[in-house]
Amino acid sequence: MIIFSALVSGMSLGAMYGLIALGFHVTYIVSRTVNFSQGSSVMLGAVLGYVLVARYGWPIMVAAPAALLGCALLGLLIERVLVRPFVARQSNAWLMATVAGGLLLDNLVLFTFGKEPRGFPSWLDDKPFIIFGVGVTPLQIVIPLVGSVVAVALWLVLTRSRFGKALSASVQNSDAARLMGIDVGRLVAATYGLSSMLAGLAGLLIAPLYNVHAEMGTLFGIKAFAVAIIGGITHAPGVMVAGLIYGIGEALVTALLGSTYTQIVMFSAVIATLALVPRGLFAAAALKKV
Amino acid sequence: MLKIVITGCCQALLVLLALAMGPVHPLHAQETLKIGLVAALSGQSAKSGEAIIRGLSIALDEINAKGGVLGKKLELLTRDDESNPAKGLVAARELVQREKIAVLFGGLDTPVSLAIAPFVNQAKVPFMGVWAAGTGITRNGAAENYVFRVSAVDTLVDIALVDYAVKKYGAKTPGMILVNNAWGESNEAGLKAALVSKGMSAAGIEKFEANDVDVVPQLSRLKAAGADTLFLVGNVGPSAQVVKSLDRMGWNVPVVSHWGPAGGRFTELAGPSAEKVHFIQTYSFSGKLSQKGESVFTLLKAKYPEIKTTTDVTPAVGIANAYDALHLTALAITKAGSIEGTKIRQGFYDIDHYAGLIKTYAKPFTPDNHDALSAADYIFTYFKGAEILPLSN
Numbered sequence: 001m002i003i004f005s006a007l008v009s010g011m012s013l014g015a016m017y018g019l020i021a022l023g024f025h026v027t028y029i030v031s032r033t034v035n036f037s038q039g040s041s042v043m044l045g046a047v048l049g050y051v052l053v054a055r056y057g058w059p060i061m062v063a064a065p066a067a068l069l070g071c072a073l074l075g076l077l078i079e080r081v082l083v084r085p086f087v088a089r090q091s092n093a094w095l096m097a098t099v100a101g102g103l104l105l106d107n108l109v110l111f112t113f114g115k116e117p118r119g120f121p122s123w124l125d126d127k128p129f130i131i132f133g134v135g136v137t138p139l140q141i142v143i144p145l146v147g148s149v150v151a152v153a154l155w156l157v158l159t160r161s162r163f164g165k166a167l168s169a170s171v172q173n174s175d176a177a178r179l180m181g182i183d184v185g186r187l188v189a190a191t192y193g194l195s196s197m198l199a200g201l202a203g204l205l206i207a208p209l210y211n212v213h214a215e216m217g218t219l220f221g222i223k224a225f226a227v228a229i230i231g232g233i234t235h236a237p238g239v240m241v242a243g244l245i246y247g248i249g250e251a252l253v254t255a256l257l258g259s260t261y262t263q264i265v266m267f268s269a270v271i272a273t274l275a276l277v278p279r280g281l282f283a284a285a286a287l288k289k290v
Numbered sequence: 291m292l293k294i295v296i297t298g299c300c301q302a303l304l305v306l307l308a309l310a311m312g313p314v315h316p317l318h319a320q321e322t323l324k325i326g327l328v329a330a331l332s333g334q335s336a337k338s339g340e341a342i343i344r345g346l347s348i349a350l351d352e353i354n355a356k357g358g359v360l361g362k363k364l365e366l367l368t369r370d371d372e373s374n375p376a377k378g379l380v381a382a383r384e385l386v387q388r389e390k391i392a393v394l395f396g397g398l399d400t401p402v403s404l405a406i407a408p409f410v411n412q413a414k415v416p417f418m419g420v421w422a423a424g425t426g427i428t429r430n431g432a433a434e435n436y437v438f439r440v441s442a443v444d445t446l447v448d449i450a451l452v453d454y455a456v457k458k459y460g461a462k463t464p465g466m467i468l469v470n471n472a473w474g475e476s477n478e479a480g481l482k483a484a485l486v487s488k489g490m491s492a493a494g495i496e497k498f499e500a501n502d503v504d505v506v507p508q509l510s511r512l513k514a515a516g517a518d519t520l521f522l523v524g525n526v527g528p529s530a531q532v533v534k535s536l537d538r539m540g541w542n543v544p545v546v547s548h549w550g551p552a553g554g555r556f557t558e559l560a561g562p563s564a565e566k567v568h569f570i571q572t573y574s575f576s577g578k579l580s581q582k583g584e585s586v587f588t589l590l591k592a593k594y595p596e597i598k599t600t601t602d603v604t605p606a607v608g609i610a611n612a613y614d615a616l617h618l619t620a621l622a623i624t625k626a627g628s629i630e631g632t633k634i635r636q637g638f639y640d641i642d643h644y645a646g647l648i649k650t651y652a653k654p655f656t657p658d659n660h661d662a663l664s665a666a667d668y669i670f671t672y673f674k675g676a677e678i679l680p681l682s683n
Contacts, residue, residue: 001510009506013503115331211531
């Protein structure tokens with residue numbers, strides 16, 4: 001029963017890590033850059049959702065897309081201001097710039113949204129039903145379901161669609177892609193918008209399980225980056241699977257060994273994985289396909 | 291000649307200006323007697339900092355209305371520790387060394403107060419804890435201890451928690467779910483000792499991180515170990531995560547808690563099951579108030595328009611502890627007749643009597659006891675909506 005309970009807990013957290021990590025994936029495959037303020041996008045999704053639903057009384061079906069749109073705009077802004085100028089100068093300072101951008105956003109939200117954490121209740125997390133003697137709320141099923149669907153859809157779009165082919169072309173040779181009429185700059189911007197939107201979706205989904213506050217995304221962002229690397233950052237389903245493995249691993253270690261050992265075991269496992277498979281667990285398969 | 295006169299006049303003017311401005315700083319320094327506060331003013335425990343400031347401000351207004359202390363008005367300087375021990379220590383140093391405060395007040399977080407205690411003992415500046423309950427804060431083993439407290443003490447709270455769980459719920463095999471920091475450790479030791487004194491032992495002891503989303507794995511271990519009651523130690527956000535996790539796993543177990551839930555919007559964060567948690571407090575503004583209680587409540591309403599009923603006076607413990615602590619501090623400084631740390635410390639020992647909000651204090655501090663409140667001053671409470679109501683023990 002303890003193991004099943006840990007699986008349920010771990011899958012929803014793992015899917016959330018996976019969603020955020022997919023954000024790292026989409027920008028990396030196109031521009032070899034990532035947005036290190038993904039944690040702040042998680043927070044923005046949750047905060048915007050909370051403000052629109054709790055303060056302005058919007059129905060969640062309207063508030064959620066609006067919050068995601070806000071996150072997408074943030075992604076576009078990050079790319080335009082914190083990434084593109086540095087990449088144009090062939091500088092790696094975008095790394096520090098995106099970290100700083102995240103801190104700036106966290107503090108802006110702290111002053112505007114408030115210092116206190118707020119509760120974001122959802123009927124999906126209201127009443128658990130019992131499976132094999134373990135309480136499971138609908139939200140704990142919805143999160144991994146959404147995560148898996150998004151990961152597969154993303155993979156299909158990137159490998160089968162015209163948009164995906166344009167992305168592949170720009171990855172392989174951006175100059176040639178430009179000559180073929182592909183607007184590489186716009187593609188990169190689009191992936192940053194998508195990246196922040198995925199993180200915002202994770203924030204919206206996790207908010208009812210957790211609470212909403214300005215610093216809520218920081219740790220999620222760090223763990224999700226570890227997940228992206230373990231999964232092999234170039235392979236969308238691999239990143240999601242790595243997220244699920246990480247989340248379930250965390251919950252199982254806590255349930256079986258006690259929480260004292262959780263971080264020790266998990267981060268040791270991350271280091272060991274990277275030492276043994278430096279490209280990540282699933283990247284090799286992706287490389288063969290290219 | 292004219293040039294010499296003008297130059298001379300200018301020089302004289304400058305000298306006059308310098309003379310006029312020169313005494314401004316020393317005079318300004320003498321105008322007020324500065325006290326400092328290092329507490330969580332942002333983050334998950336921001337509401338605790340707000341409550342402490344309100345309690346201190348009401349007491350400060352009363353003291354200043356009567357002419358202040360040693361002929362000077364009290365001035366409160368506040369710094370945000372963000373619940374971070376390193377930031378708290380930096381803020382404490384700044385207040386002591388640059389602002390030359392006479393007494394430093396502390397906030398909610400035990401790890402922050404534990405970080406500050408060695409510094410104030412070394413600097414010989416009295417530190418007054420008004421919330422953090424870690425036993426080692428006042429009982430810090432220093433040869434010259436400058437740390438005082440008007441608040442609960444973990445080791446005494448833990449005895450009260452165990453007594454309550456046994457009496458109210460007939461607990462035989464309680465489990466502990468404790469936040470993984472110095473406060474959790476302080477209570478782990480206290481709860482173990484309290485259980486041993488009753489011939490009991492814990493079914494299990496589990497720790498959780500303050501930013502854990504899901505505490506189900508830890509709670510599942512406690513359930514499997516046969517815990518019949520839970521002792522909860524954590525600030526408001528983490529405590530809410532425990533309650534939500536209990537709901538999610540459908541485990542309806544009595545929860546007896548330290549006072550963490552009182553630090554914020556517990557019912558909003560934890561949902562309806564928040565009301566099932568019974569937690570300890572040192573004061574409640576609910577029910578029939580004493581004359582002093584009525585007076586403080588009236589002043590709070592006048593100063594903070596958002597306070598309309600006793601429901602709005604939350605967390606009461608922060609307000610009440612801070613209010614009494616500042617009045618006791620003012621008495622100590624008056625007894626000392628100086629703002630020198632060593633003399634103020636002696637001033638605390640010399641206080642004989644003070645009719646406060648929480649109780650009437652008789653000889654509240656001695657060299658062997660730096661805690662003004664005892665187990666007899668604790669009450670058990672619960673949330674009804676946003677209001678904290680007392681329970682009959």
